[in-house]
Amino acid sequence: MAEFITVPRLVVAGTESGAGKTSFTVGLIRALRGRGLNVAVFKCGPDYLDPTYHARAAGRDCHNLDGWMMGRSAVLNTLAKGSAGADIAVIEGVMGLFDGASARGEDGSTAQIAKWIDAPVLLMVNASGMARSIAAVAHGFATFDPTLRLAGVICNRVGSKGHLELLRQASERTPVLGAMPSDQNLSFPERHLGLLAADERSVPERLLSAWAEVINQWCDLDAIMAVAKDVKPLEIEAAAPANVSRTCKCRIGIALDEAFHFYYVDNLSRLERAGAQLVMFSPVHDAHLPEVDGIYIGGGYPEAYAEQLAHNSAMRREIASFAADGGVVYGECGGLMYLCSELRTLEGRDYPMCAVVPARVEMCDRLQALGYVEARTHRQSILGDAGTRFRGHQFRYSRLTPLSSAAPAFRVVTRYGGQHCDEGFHIGNTIASYVHAHWASNPAAAAALVDACSRNSSVPR
Numbered sequence: 001m002a003e004f005i006t007v008p009r010l011v012v013a014g015t016e017s018g019a020g021k022t023s024f025t026v027g028l029i030r031a032l033r034g035r036g037l038n039v040a041v042f043k044c045g046p047d048y049l050d051p052t053y054h055a056r057a058a059g060r061d062c063h064n065l066d067g068w069m070m071g072r073s074a075v076l077n078t079l080a081k082g083s084a085g086a087d088i089a090v091i092e093g094v095m096g097l098f099d100g101a102s103a104r105g106e107d108g109s110t111a112q113i114a115k116w117i118d119a120p121v122l123l124m125v126n127a128s129g130m131a132r133s134i135a136a137v138a139h140g141f142a143t144f145d146p147t148l149r150l151a152g153v154i155c156n157r158v159g160s161k162g163h164l165e166l167l168r169q170a171s172e173r174t175p176v177l178g179a180m181p182s183d184q185n186l187s188f189p190e191r192h193l194g195l196l197a198a199d200e201r202s203v204p205e206r207l208l209s210a211w212a213e214v215i216n217q218w219c220d221l222d223a224i225m226a227v228a229k230d231v232k233p234l235e236i237e238a239a240a241p242a243n244v245s246r247t248c249k250c251r252i253g254i255a256l257d258e259a260f261h262f263y264y265v266d267n268l269s270r271l272e273r274a275g276a277q278l279v280m281f282s283p284v285h286d287a288h289l290p291e292v293d294g295i296y297i298g299g300g301y302p303e304a305y306a307e308q309l310a311h312n313s314a315m316r317r318e319i320a321s322f323a324a325d326g327g328v329v330y331g332e333c334g335g336l337m338y339l340c341s342e343l344r345t346l347e348g349r350d351y352p353m354c355a356v357v358p359a360r361v362e363m364c365d366r367l368q369a370l371g372y373v374e375a376r377t378h379r380q381s382i383l384g385d386a387g388t389r390f391r392g393h394q395f396r397y398s399r400l401t402p403l404s405s406a407a408p409a410f411r412v413v414t415r416y417g418g419q420h421c422d423e424g425f426h427i428g429n430t431i432a433s434y435v436h437a438h439w440a441s442n443p444a445a446a447a448a449l450v451d452a453c454s455r456n457s458s459v460p461r
Contacts, residue, residue, distance in 0.1 A: 002235050004235055005076070005117070006234075007089050008089070009089040010089075010119055010120050010122060010151070010228040011044075011091045011093055011113065011114045011119045012024060012028070012090065012091065012124065012154075013093040013097040013114070013121050014123070014124040015137065016095065016099075017095045017096065019156060020124050020154075020156035020180055021093060022050050023180065024154055024215070025090060027180075027212050027213075028215050028224070029041060029054060029057040029058050029090055030057050030208055030212030031215040031216050032088060032090070033059070034212060037087040037088055038086045039057075039060075039089075039090055040088070040090070041060065041063075041082075041090055041091075042079065042082060044065050044093045044110045044113045045064070045093075045094030045095070046069060046395075048299065048436075050062075054090075054092065057208055061265045063079075063266060064078075064264055064266070065113050066438060068372055069108075069391045069392065069393070069440065069441050070266075071441070074266075075117070076116065076117065076237075089119075091117070096110075097110050097111050097141060098144065098145070102415075106145075108415075114149075115148060118232065119149075120151035120152075120230060121148060121151060122177065125137055125138075125153055125154070127158055127167055128157040128158070130167070131166045133170075134167045135171045142173070142174050151174075152177035152224070152227055154176075154177060154179065155176055155178075156180050158180070158181055158182075158218075160181075164179045177219060177227070178218050178224070179219070180214055247275060248275060248276075250276055250454040250456075251276070251292045251294075251457070252271060252276045252278055252279065252292060252296055252453055253289060253290055253292035254280050254281070254298075255297040256280040258284060258300075259284050259301055259302050259304070259309060260283060260298055261298065262332070262436065263298045264438055266438070267437070270440075274450035274451075283309055286312075286315060288314060289315065289322060293456055294327065295330070296335075297331040297335030297338055299334040299335065299436060302334045303337070303346070303363045303398070306349070307351060309343075310351035310352050310353070313352075320354050323354075324428075326456065328382050328429045328430075328453045329356065329429065329430040329431070330430075330431050330432070331432035331433075332433065332434075332435065333394070333395075333396060336433055338354060339357045339430070340357045340361045341353060341355040341360055343361050344363060356430055356432070357425045358425075359400045359403055359406075359425070360400070362399055364398060364399060366397070367397055368396050368397055368398060369394040370395050372393050372414070373393060374391050374413045375389065375411070375412045376389045376411045376412075377389075377410055378407065378408060378409070378411060379407075383449060388442065388444070388445055390439065391438060391442075392437040394434050394436065406427055407427070408423060408424055408425065409423060409425055409433045410424050411423070
């Protein structure tokens with residue numbers, strides 16, 4: 001039985017990374033909300049940080065849409081679920097419009113997502129010092145893939161309203177629907193991983209409101225709305241009935257605070273649908289673990305809060321004891337770093353961590369790994385049988401030095417280059433690695449994690 005997605009929708013793409021997609025998207029979301037619209041928000045690609053801005057701006061969860069990690073069916077069903085009840089869906093792209101998992105194909109690109117969801121595209125262009133050349137840029141992007149619908153251009157870093165008018169006159173075939181002037185006072189704060197997460201301390205409300213005002217003053221919001229509405233109902237295959245557990249099988253503690261907050265909404269939802277009750281706790285602030293049957297420590301900034309994490313010795317001891325007693329522990333990237341014995345910051349300071357994983361982690365001033373990977377478990381684990389496969393990505397500025405031998409968690413293959421290597425640690429019921437998994441690539445892994453927790457659960461069933 002078919003279903004249809006009818007929500008008005010548009011994709012905000014860029015000519016390259018840093019074209020201004022996030023600032024424009026955040027401003028657009030707030031400007032649309034200012035008109036009383038309920039805005040559903042999505043982010044192409046594996047990024048965790050931009051979605052925090054979209055969620056803040058929209059007042060609702062932001063869902064990732066990643067062609068390579070999720071596949072077409074999961075992308076369409078995520079769009080359907082994430083846009084339920086919304087008046088419009090705004091999807092921010094990743095990198096440049098045609099950049100993805102391969103230099104020769106569209107897999108994992110914004111263009112792929114735009115075609116799968118049959119959405120018009122607005123192209124962000126750095127127009128500083130540009131006039132008639134805007135027409136050449138728009139023409140090239142519009143004709144590179146004729147099956148893609150490039151509906152308009154947004155010009156970033158314009159010098160004046162007069163400059164914007166020149167750009168409008170120059171680009172006749174693909175209309176310029178607005179612009180954003182350069183204003184350093186409106187820049188979002190950044191660090192080595194990119195933008196800081198959009199909490200109220202790093203990104204005050206006034207900054208979000210200011211970007212909405214920029215969109216209202218510099219963009220044709222009526223024309224942008226018309227673009228979003230110019231879509232046909234999108235037919236999708238109805239998802240197979242999910243095996244949603246009607247009983248609580250177990251409680252899984254989710255590390256969630258300023259140090260750990262990189263989670264895909266879809267991953268957490270899959271745990272809940274499999275029967276887990278998610279219990280949030282803070283490794284930074286809480287003195288004790290909540291009563292849980294498993295622990296999931298996602299990525300984040302443990303290096304930025306290393307002193308606070310080290311000083312919370314009670315929490316570190318309880319996590320170590322939980323793992324030593326056979327409790328289920330799953331850690332990704334920042335979670336792996338926290339589970340190690342020691343963390344050295346860029347300043348050369350050493351801090352004790354949980355000592356679940358026999359390794360020392362050290363921050364580096366250069367990127368150590370970036371890109372998609374496919375992982376395969378070496379043996380039976382909390383993620384399922386030996387040979388369980390899933391897709392994910394890595395993005396890290398740290399490196400590990402093992403302090404003793406331990407079984408690797410996965411055999412991974414990088415999407416770029418196809419290198420094979422062992423990754424992570426498998427110690428008892430603990431799996432910890434640098435891989436950020438997306439379980440849409442293998443939903444059984446999420447169900448297996450819940451089952452592993454439920455086997456040791458004290459939850460009445």
